[in-house]
Amino acid sequence: MCPTIDIDVSLTRGGFHLDVAFTAGPGLTALFGRSGSGKTTVIDLVAGLARPDRGRIAVSGEVLLDTERGIAIPAHRRRIGVVFQQARLMPHLSVRRNLAYGRAFARARSDGIAFDGVVDMLGIGHLLDRRPAGLSGGEAQRVAIGRALLSRPRLLLMDEPLAALDEARKAEILPYIERLRDEAGLPIVYVSHAVSEVARLARTVVVLDGGRVAAIGDADTVLRRADLLAVQETEAGAILDMVVGETDSETGLTRLSGRAGILSVPRLPRSVGTLVRIRVPARDVLLATQPPVGLSARNLLEGRVVSIHALGEAASMVEIDCNGALLAARLTRASVRDLALAPGRIVYAVVKSVAFDPQGVGTARPEAVEI
Amino acid sequence: MLDLTPDEWTAIGLSLKVAAVATLASLVPGLGIAMLLARGRFPGRALIDGLVHLPLILPPVVTGYLLLLSFGRRGVFGAALAEIGIVFSFRWTGAALACAIMGFPLMVRAMRLSIEAVDRRLEQAAATLGAGPSAVFLTVTLPLAMPGILAGGVLAFAKAMGEFGATITFVSNIPGETQTLPSAIYSLTQVPGGEAGALRLTLISVALSMAALLISELLARRLARRLGTG
Numbered sequence: 001m002c003p004t005i006d007i008d009v010s011l012t013r014g015g016f017h018l019d020v021a022f023t024a025g026p027g028l029t030a031l032f033g034r035s036g037s038g039k040t041t042v043i044d045l046v047a048g049l050a051r052p053d054r055g056r057i058a059v060s061g062e063v064l065l066d067t068e069r070g071i072a073i074p075a076h077r078r079r080i081g082v083v084f085q086q087a088r089l090m091p092h093l094s095v096r097r098n099l100a101y102g103r104a105f106a107r108a109r110s111d112g113i114a115f116d117g118v119v120d121m122l123g124i125g126h127l128l129d130r131r132p133a134g135l136s137g138g139e140a141q142r143v144a145i146g147r148a149l150l151s152r153p154r155l156l157l158m159d160e161p162l163a164a165l166d167e168a169r170k171a172e173i174l175p176y177i178e179r180l181r182d183e184a185g186l187p188i189v190y191v192s193h194a195v196s197e198v199a200r201l202a203r204t205v206v207v208l209d210g211g212r213v214a215a216i217g218d219a220d221t222v223l224r225r226a227d228l229l230a231v232q233e234t235e236a237g238a239i240l241d242m243v244v245g246e247t248d249s250e251t252g253l254t255r256l257s258g259r260a261g262i263l264s265v266p267r268l269p270r271s272v273g274t275l276v277r278i279r280v281p282a283r284d285v286l287l288a289t290q291p292p293v294g295l296s297a298r299n300l301l302e303g304r305v306v307s308i309h310a311l312g313e314a315a316s317m318v319e320i321d322c323n324g325a326l327l328a329a330r331l332t333r334a335s336v337r338d339l340a341l342a343p344g345r346i347v348y349a350v351v352k353s354v355a356f357d358p359q360g361v362g363t364a365r366p367e368a369v370e371i
Numbered sequence: 372m373l374d375l376t377p378d379e380w381t382a383i384g385l386s387l388k389v390a391a392v393a394t395l396a397s398l399v400p401g402l403g404i405a406m407l408l409a410r411g412r413f414p415g416r417a418l419i420d421g422l423v424h425l426p427l428i429l430p431p432v433v434t435g436y437l438l439l440l441s442f443g444r445r446g447v448f449g450a451a452l453a454e455i456g457i458v459f460s461f462r463w464t465g466a467a468l469a470c471a472i473m474g475f476p477l478m479v480r481a482m483r484l485s486i487e488a489v490d491r492r493l494e495q496a497a498a499t500l501g502a503g504p505s506a507v508f509l510t511v512t513l514p515l516a517m518p519g520i521l522a523g524g525v526l527a528f529a530k531a532m533g534e535f536g537a538t539i540t541f542v543s544n545i546p547g548e549t550q551t552l553p554s555a556i557y558s559l560t561q562v563p564g565g566e567a568g569a570l571r572l573t574l575i576s577v578a579l580s581m582a583a584l585l586i587s588e589l590l591a592r593r594l595a596r597r598l599g600t601g
Contacts, residue, residue, distance in 0.1 A: 047499050048498075048499075049495050049498070049499070074498070074503075075495070075498040075499055076498045076499070076500075076501050076502055076503045076504075076506075076507075077501075077503075078499075079501070080499060081499065081500075082496070082499040084492070084496065086492075088490075088492055088493055088495075088496040090493060090496075090497075090510075090511065091493075091515070092514045092515060092597060101497070101500055101502075101510075102500030102501050102502075104501075105500060105501030105502055105506070106501055147500065148499075148500070151499075151500045151501050
């Protein structure tokens with residue numbers, strides 16, 4: 001089985017050099033990095049909206065571009081859907097005709113998704129007869145996603161589709177992107193500089209920095225390693241998949257159980273047995289070398305130190321293996337020395353907060369929750 | 372009420388016909404040149420730009436004389452076109468050609484500005500949805516540039532209704548064939564007792580120009596509403 005995306009390109013524009021090579025499989029791949037790192041350029045190159053000086057791009061085994069062999073399929077024949085940062089809907093067409101726009105060109109391909117199915121999935125049925133000018137940012141972006149889907153692409157590129165939206169609108173759209181990833185079975189490349197989005201959505205993360213690939217790997221591996229992130233090291237953290245358990249009506253705490261152990265979090269309105277993905281920021285993990293006593297924090301995970309990386313002058317990132325699940329803690333170097341931490345050492349991790357995905361439309365659940 | 376003589380009616384009818392033909396015939400070439408100037412990057416672009424704008428700057432009588440030299444019966448193109456039955460000199464078709472040439476810079480300018488104002492990111496989005504270059508042009512560029520294209524058409528029509536110098540130089544002032552509204556007004560001012568007729572036609576001329584402007588304004592508003600910007 002060939003990789004979904006296989007890219008190896010370089011280009012120079014003014015003072016900016018891009019030299020990017022990576023392969024990614026199915027599911028959602030996040031392109032992560034600060035602005036100016038080359039994320040959007042990579043999207044433009046894959047979509048065929050820009051040409052590299054040199055390189056090769058293949059999607060699902062089909063070569064779209066190969067400068068050496070003189071292959072350059074134009075954008076309109078690539079069958080790659082793009083959702084841009086701004087929705088870029090056609091202002092002179094109704095929502096219905098915007099949605100149908102790409103469909104007209106894809107008519108020859110009988111496979112793919114039905115119009116009504118997409119409209120239902122994105123919740124835009126009531127907007128069909130409106131004009132794009134009358135839509136909110138979130139509505140316009142959902143229409144843009146639907147329009148891209150209905151052109152029956154083999155790959156969907158999303159270029160910071162939430163960046164222009166406020167938090168409430170983001171929370172409104174994220175579930176749709178998850179459904180897209182899980183139900184439509186469409187490979188997605190998702191550009192973002194927000195750790196929370198990447199943590200929530202991505203299977204694979206490609207970190208770009210200064211036009212180069214700084215890191216690539218599974219979302220949980222990359223996001224745990226602050227030194228790999230190259231940006232926002234304070235945002236680094238572990239990703240844990242947990243199963244929702246019973247909620248204690250007296251304390252209002254919901255039990256989450258996972259490989260790492262058990263965590264109690266404020267009441268989580270999800271049914272028992274649901275799988276949730278949580279992010280534990282490294283800065284909110286404390287370490288103790290003995291089981292702590294007389295501590296207000298309730299969430300304690302036992303594990304073994306795997307590795308210790310220096311982070312700048314004064315800080316260290318400690319990776320802990322908790323029964324197979326990896327956790328990261330950001331400590332001062334002085335603490336690492338005083339606790340005599342070293343790989344193999346048994347430690348107790350005190351988890352001060354976890355970040356949740358806001359679940360469902362319009363739920364104003366805070367991003368990170370003290371526990 | 373205005374009491375027009377048959378000759379005056381003829382001049383009005385001829386003017387409308389000449390202006391309509393001149394405008395309609397220059398729409399497609401005008402759009403092509405506007406597209407080329409707005410989007411093309413090629414050597415000689417400045418030359419084409421200059422040539423298109425030349426009639427705006429040259430004295431109309433010079434443009435008319437150049438037309439006579441090239442499209443007259445013994446002109447370079449005129450002789451060849453006469454072979455296949457197309458004659459411009461001293462015909463109403465010649466008047467239409469002169470009007471089209473004189474209105475062309477105005478038309479191209481309006482179209483070009485509106486094409487340049489089209490958001491190219493929308494065209495990119497259309498391409499990612501599977502639209503090839505011609506489909507992008509027909510479904511995105513053209514509809515979005517339509518207000519400017521219409522404005523260009525109206526400007527060219529208004530210019531054609533008022534064109535005098537190049538027309539009279541190229542195809543003279545023959546009642547019923549090449550005597551358009553301005554030529555008729557000119558003739559009336561040259562004969563004793565023609566003032567009343569000249570005034571009547573002047574009023575008609577003002578009314579027609581106003582009507583053209585109003586119609587274009589209405590169309591532009593309706594389009595703006597359709598584009599969601601109004």
